[in-house]
Amino acid sequence: MNIDKFKDQHVQILQKLSILRELTHGGVIQNATQIARSIMDMSSTIKLHLAAEDMALYPALQRSGNAELTAMSNQLQKDMGAIAAAYEAFARQWSQAEHLRNDEAGFRRDANEVLRTLHQRVQRENTDFYPRIEAL
Template sequence: MNIDKYKHTHVDILQRIDRLRALTRTGVEDNAAAIAQGVVALSAVVKLHLAAEDQALYPSLQRSGNAALAQLGLRFQQEMGPIAAAFDAFAHAWNTPARVRGDEAGFRAAANDVLRRVYERMRQEDRDFYPAIESGA
């Protein structure tokens, strides 16, 4: 199974997270507009990625005839649910400059928590999930 597009999207998402981190480090208030715009753009990419996984990748693994991959896919899909919900709430909460500017500490705390969870999850997929798919394990 070719999963290059999923891996490529991970690179894009990680770069967007890094950009948000850099903007935050250089000043939330001064960069509130760019941060909010970055959150909106990141949200669009994440939603498309999750939809592709839910509509194509996971069903493909279930139909693969490989019980181990089907089970692994189901586990990863179920584990992603709470992370995706937290990310969605984050994206809705911090999608305007006024919200970001109005609660810098809240934004920083939410970003540190949610973006770290997304980052760690993608690293886990890159390290464990995608190689298992590619090897047919």
């Protein structure tokens, strides 16, 4: 199974997380407009990635006949529901520069939690899930 598209999207997501981290370290209030744009940009990539996983990757793995990958993909898909919901709420709250300027501490708190979870998930897929798929 060719998963290059999914791997490329992970690279894009990690790059966008890095940009967001740099902007935040440079100052939330000073970079509020760029941070808000960055969140909206990243949201588009994440939505596309999740849709492709749900429509193509997970169903293909369920049809693969590999019980381990089927179970793993089912669990990852289930777990992603909570992660995606948390990210959507984060993006809704912080994709407006005014909100960032008005509550820097709240943004930092939410970003640390939600974006760390997202980063860990992408890394888990990169190091554990995708290699197993490629070995199939």
